[in-house]
Amino acid sequence: MAIYAISDLHLAISIDKPMDVFGWKWSNYMEKLKINWLETIKDDDIVIIPGDISWATYIDQAKADFEFIESLPGRKIISKGNHDYWWTTHSKLQQFLTANGFRTIEFMQNNSYNLGSVIVCGTRGWISPGDDGFGSDDRKIYNREIQRLELSLKSAPVEDGKYIVVAMHYPPFNSKKEPTGFVELMCQYNVSLCIYGHLHGESYKNAVVGNNNGLEFKLISADYLDFKPIKICEND
Numbered sequence: 001m002a003i004y005a006i007s008d009l010h011l012a013i014s015i016d017k018p019m020d021v022f023g024w025k026w027s028n029y030m031e032k033l034k035i036n037w038l039e040t041i042k043d044d045d046i047v048i049i050p051g052d053i054s055w056a057t058y059i060d061q062a063k064a065d066f067e068f069i070e071s072l073p074g075r076k077i078i079s080k081g082n083h084d085y086w087w088t089t090h091s092k093l094q095q096f097l098t099a100n101g102f103r104t105i106e107f108m109q110n111n112s113y114n115l116g117s118v119i120v121c122g123t124r125g126w127i128s129p130g131d132d133g134f135g136s137d138d139r140k141i142y143n144r145e146i147q148r149l150e151l152s153l154k155s156a157p158v159e160d161g162k163y164i165v166v167a168m169h170y171p172p173f174n175s176k177k178e179p180t181g182f183v184e185l186m187c188q189y190n191v192s193l194c195i196y197g198h199l200h201g202e203s204y205k206n207a208v209v210g211n212n213n214g215l216e217f218k219l220i221s222a223d224y225l226d227f228k229p230i231k232i233c234e235n236d
Helices: 029-040 060-071 090-099 136-155 181-188 201-206
Strands: 002-005 046-050 075-079 105-107 118-123 163-168 193-196 210-212 215-219 230-234
Touching: 046 118, 046 163, 046 193, 060 105, 075 118, 090 105, 118 136, 136 163, 136 181, 163 181, 163 230, 181 193, 181 215, 193 230
Parallel strands: 002 046, 046 075, 075 105, 118 163, 163 193, 193 215
Antiparallel strands: 002 230, 210 215
């Protein structure tokens, strides 16, 4: 069993939101995603999808997008992105899954997943100090997101030898590639790998990938990965 990741699916089955206006990579993107997913993911694999899942505004409007995700192999762990306007309370998210018979989809919100030798934690994140336009309102959201990441990390069992993965939507660095409080927190909790999305096109240049501050970082935006989930680790 392997663990994969991909973010920023930006599904739009139920609404008119053409993505090819964002560049040639997005042409026929859902078909690319489906083909690559079927070629890569097995039923016993796990796929982490940290944010920007669907362009739907309300949870019921997202049903067709979730039917698409449910139809694909693997267990999917989903967390929130900045465009997931459909996101609602934990209880309503669970009711949505149950009502529609979605059995391979789970949500991560202030919690963590113990997957054997691997633990997955995470939060959405936000723009960071040092980013253009970062103001007092952003500071409040930023601080709250750091608290949510710590809640997720604290919920994980403390066991030696565990490989800890943090999944964020926003990068844990500002646009100057300076580490933020998210990185400091991950260092405190001995995180091994941080995966994140949100960056597209020209913004790839702002990504931090590889080893930094003793952690490994991967950018997993769907267009950056050419719509093919990337393996991040094996799971015993």
